[in-house]
Amino acid sequence: MSRFYQQINHDIVSTKNRLHRILQLTFPEIEGLFSATDSPHYWELLTIVPHAIITRRSRQALMDTIQGGISWHIGHQRLCKLVDQLMSMGQISAPAVAANSYNVAQVIYYAKRLIELHGTKGDILTAMVDKAKDLPEYSIYQSIPGFSDKTVVSLIAELGDLHRFRTANKLNAFVGIDLRFNDSGDYKSTGFITKRGNSTARKVLFRAISNIASTASYGHPSHIND
Structure with a gap:
């Protein structure tokens, strides 16, 4: 289990690097949204906002999109602040690819893959602790x-x-x-x-x-x- 845990860790690092490279084409500014880019909340948000063009909707539409797409609870005040930050980032962003580019699908794929790997890593650690x-x-x-x-x-x-x-x-x-x-x-x-x-x-x-x-x-x- 320990060796599998190390392998999953390696896969997470590789997938994060691939996600970072693709984001440089679709929405590089979003990497500064949170203090760290290795949380499931951040990855889940990327599945909803994989391209800067999405932030150029109306404020209420973007709030509704995020509120309906995330699985974690977020207060109204925190949501408003998050949307304002995203819209500010979207205004200064200059994506290198169009919103219908296949690179957008790659962002979503890597983000979902990281969420899955993170869950597997937690399950392995729990099993190891239980045995040890x-x-x-x-x-x-x-x-x-x-x-x-x-x-x-x-x-x-x-x-x-x-x-x-x-x-x-x-x-x-x-x-x-x-x-x-x-x-x-x-x-x-x-x-x-x-x-x-x-x-x-x-x-x-x-x-x-x-x-x-x-x-x-x-x-x-x-x-x-x-």
Whole structure:
């Protein structure tokens, strides 16, 4: 499940990149509508407003279109603000393709695909947590500041039972972060990691350490980060 989760993650990144490229032709300004372009709300909105020309309808017509097309609740005040932002963006936008271009269908396809992938990713994570929550290492990993459920179950999946490694060096070798030195004569190298081990575990660990450092910088210091 962990490997499938990583695969879905990769698919999401690829699909987001493709969506970004197509949006440059139909409505590039809409990417600035929300603070992030990786939410299901944003993708669902793209299925309704895939081209800038749609924002040039009457204000009420655009409000009705969005209100009737989204699955999430939005208050009247928030809807008005959203529509005003879209109309302002539409006024300055200069689409490179017509509203009936096949690129518009691509925007809708990629947006729907991202919603589907996001849902699948959530389902996999829920299933992994359900299987891992009774393991003794689950609560230990969770006690580390910066470790989310995603990080914890990914580490458990990739590293397995740590008791099978007699030393930390053996675990380092399994992950591929053990050091190699290319010394010659008087030359002494500083060393570099071998990268021979589990590349997926190495990637998960890199992100986990980044999370620890980020959490420590935002007011949650820990001796592990130190």
